[in-house]
Amino acid sequence: MIRRLFTFCLLSFLACSGITAFAQTQRFHVLAFYSTKVEQDHVDFALQAIPFFQAMAKRDHFDFTATSNWNDMNPDTLKQYQVVLWLDDAPSTPAQRAAFQNYMEHGGGWLGFHIAGWMDSREMWPWFADFLGTVFSGNSWPPLPATLTIDDPASPIVKGLPRSYLSPANEWYSWKPDPRNTLGIKVLMTLAPSNYPIGFKDTLIGGDIPVTWTNTKYKMIYTNMGHGNKILTSPAQNRFFENALLWLGGRRQ
Ligand code: ZN
Helix, strand or coil: CHHHHHHHHHHHHHHHHHHHHHHCCHHHHHHCCCCCCCCCCHHHHHHHHHHHHHHHHHHCCCCEEEEEEHHCHHHHHCCCCCCEECCCCCCCCHHHHHHHHHHHCCCEEEEEEHHHHHCCHHHHHHHHHHHHHHHHHHHHCCCCCCCCCCECCCCCCCCCCCHHHHHEEEEEEEEEECCCCCEEEEEEECCCCHHHEEEECCCCCCCCEEEEEEECCCEEECCCCCCCHHHCCCHHHHHHHHHHHHHCCCCCC
């Protein structure tokens, strides 16, 4: 009996590790949305991000597709993908927004960059304000590098990053309310106090300004980086982008 029990335990263990190994290597499908008719600095980032993620897809064995047709944000298309990226824009029609909401409410993954989190006011799209956990409040100008501190070094999303690093030139946003105080939001990176004041024409003078977070009610990551052609020049930051995508694709627990 004991021997049988042992065999059963061993087989269960092997079955479970098999499943884990499968999840670690299973191909997932990523669809990146971008626009070419938005602010040039945002287009610059998107057009660099596409080959960056294509190379990552090859290295990490997932499928990556980019589209500038935001009407691909529809149920039939979205169901073919496990992760959606917004590189430099956001959906603008009620149908696109409804498709995205439904996708996220049924386990879809999302990585949003910079302008993806921008809204003039909560009224623009109240569901998205709750999803993001906050609304855009202000910005710094011109784009400048900034020191970011890692809030939770144990998170698989920031694994392998130094406790703080210099993020390349970016336009930084502030938020209202502070997403750190929103129920369900877990902040991953924050502008270090040493940066303040940051900006000349537009200045962020201080306070708590998170730059990367996840809403734990969804499979999502928002990051404020994504303005201009310097974003992908930091190995530490690039590691974060890779961690983030692999985590959303189910490869990091
Ligand atoms: Zn910008």
